[in-house]
Structure formats: structure tokens, C-alpha cells
Amino acid sequence: MTTLYLRELEIAQLAVQRAAQLTKRVFHETAKGTVSKDDASPVTIGDFGAQALIIAALRHNFPADAVVAEEEAAPLRADPALRDRIWELVRSTKLEDVGAEGLLGGGVRDVDAMLEVIDRGGSKGGRVGRVWAIDPIDGTKGFLRGGQYAVCLGLLVDGDVKVGVLGCPNLPVDDAAPLTADIGANQTDDEGRGVLFSAVVGQGATSRPLGPGALKEGKKIAMKAVTDMASASFCESVEAGHSNQSDSAQIAQKLGITKPSVRMDSQAKYGSIARGAGDIYLRLPTSKTYQEKIWDHAAGDLIVREAGGQVTDTTGARLDFGVGRTLANNKGVVAAPAAVHGQVIKAVREVLKL
């Protein structure tokens, strides 16, 4: 039993590590090739490049698996200059460890293969079979602002998350480092930064340095016990449009939480609470129509649950990853240590009148 999903875990970790090397290069460039998508959200050359490298690694190792990924190649087909900038990044990003690079299949053949591989992320998802969920850069706005972002990869089997990996280049390596108020801006990936969170179902969650060298043994991580709500705080989005701020203030008041929320972009929030640096992840619906995307939650959901947490929507129902590309059956997210999750949900339901 203990070797279950071992190969999937190894490939996922290496694929995320390699993709994060690409995003780190873009993070340090002033011109990030930002394009605005139809929903007015940004995407950069880093998002496209990381998606190409991750899908290439998955296709080499698990050619029969379906892939649900956030980005598509259409804007690159319409803009050869943008396409060529991404190709240059993809072509030249390799793992230092030749053996590890070989395991990933050695990258992408040419520029046309890159466009093709990016568009392999268009699966509908669903309840049956193996589906990889990819967010090549989660928290693109944070990435552009110099805040937190994450490279995210999860494996769903028949709708359940079995493997989750999060690469967070701008979080401290040290699991015990406290979360500072300015974690959402002016971050670096200097020495001491860059962490890779992983989990396999039934086998716990770990953290280890993200790179650039060979991946070291992971350390088990666990959520911090919340014994007193007065010393706890919420971990929430930076973007006000992604989580309802006035509802969260009322919920905090009901629970007796007095500390301000820690604001951080991306699934770095899930990783941070899973290792006990933060307490409770709260994401409250801002609109009746927005459906959360599976790639924004799959890896984080498993990592938190394997670290001793519970992850549900605002009604207390588990996140349902088996209904397609979105979490159509869920509204919002509440992730907390198992012992206090029920108490948090009660307050959320009262305030949201659920």
C-alpha cells in the first residue's frame, strides 16, 4: 500500500520543480508578456510556458491520462512574437539533474509541439478515470505584483484527489517561519525561499525545498492546533473580488477572531495552513455565478486534509472534483484543523444564512 502513486508523485514533483524554474525566470523579468483573457484576468508568458512543460512531462509518463489545465494556446497562435518568447523559455528550461530531466522526457520538440501540448489541457474532467489538474501559475495577479504564487498539480482518480503537489517559489523554506502581514507583496525567491508541498492520499503531507538542485527528502507537515480563536487568524485572498470581505469580518467576530486576516495570493494559502504557519483558509463567494475551478483547489485540498485538516465549501460539503472543470456543486471554501472546522462552518452558515 505504501508505494501507491509513488511514480505519479515523483513525476509530479519534478514537473512542478522544472515549471517553477521557468516561472522564476519570468518573475525576475520586467516584461512578463501579460495578456488579458476574455474574463479580464491576466495570463503571462510564465503561465503558458509552465503549462507546456508540465503537460509534456505528463504525456511522456502517463500518455493515457486526461489533463485539465487553465490555459489554452489561442492567444499564442494569434501572436507569433509572444509565442516565440514562450518557446525560448520552454526550450531552455531544464532540470540540472540529467537523470531527473530524462525522467520527464526532456522537454518539448519544437514550437508547434509546444502549442499542441498546451492545448492538451482541454479535457472536460469528470467522475471517471485519471485526470491531472494543472494551474501553471496560480495567483497570476500575485505573480505580477511580486507577491505569492504557486505552480499546482493534482491527480484525480474517479473524481477524488490522490496526489497533490504545490510549488511555492516565494514562501520561506522554513515551515516554522511566521506569516508576515506583507506576504502578498514585494516577495523574493532568494536564499531561504521556495518550498514544495506534496501529499499522497493516506500517506500524509510533506514539505521540502523547491530547488534548484535534486529534490531532498520531505519533512512531514501538520496543521497547528487552534486552541483559542483569539490567537487565530484567517488566511484569505489578496484580491477583494475573490472573497467577500464584509462577510469574513462578521464571521471573525462571531468566532472571537480579533487578528487581521493574513492576505496571500494563490494556493500558497493551503500550503501555509497545512504546515501550521497559518490557521484557517476562508474563501467566501462574491457572486452567485462564479464557479471555482478544480485547478485552483485540487492539490491544496489534499495537502490540507493529509496534514490533519478538513476542507469543505461554505455549507460544510466536501469539494466535489468529479463534476467537470469547475466545482459546480460547491460555493466557496473553508479549510481548517479538523477539531475546529465544525465551529467555523457553523459561524459561516449563520452569517451567510445557509
Ligand SMILES: Nc1ncnc2c1ncn2[C@@H]1O[C@H](COP(=O)(O)OS(=O)(=O)O)[C@@H](OP(=O)(O)O)[C@H]1O
Ligand atoms: N470572481 C472570482 N472569485 C473567486 N476566485 C476567482 C475569481 N476570479 C478568478 N478567481 C480565481 O482566483 C485565483 C487566485 O485566487 P486567490 O484568491 O487565491 O489569489 S489572489 O489573491 O486573488 O491572487 C485565480 O487563479 P489564477 O487565474 O490561476 O491566478 C482565479 O482562478
Ligand SMILES: [Mg+2]
Ligand atoms: Mg488565471
Ligand SMILES: [Mg+2]
Ligand atoms: Mg489559479
Ligand SMILES: [Mg+2]
Ligand atoms: Mg493560473
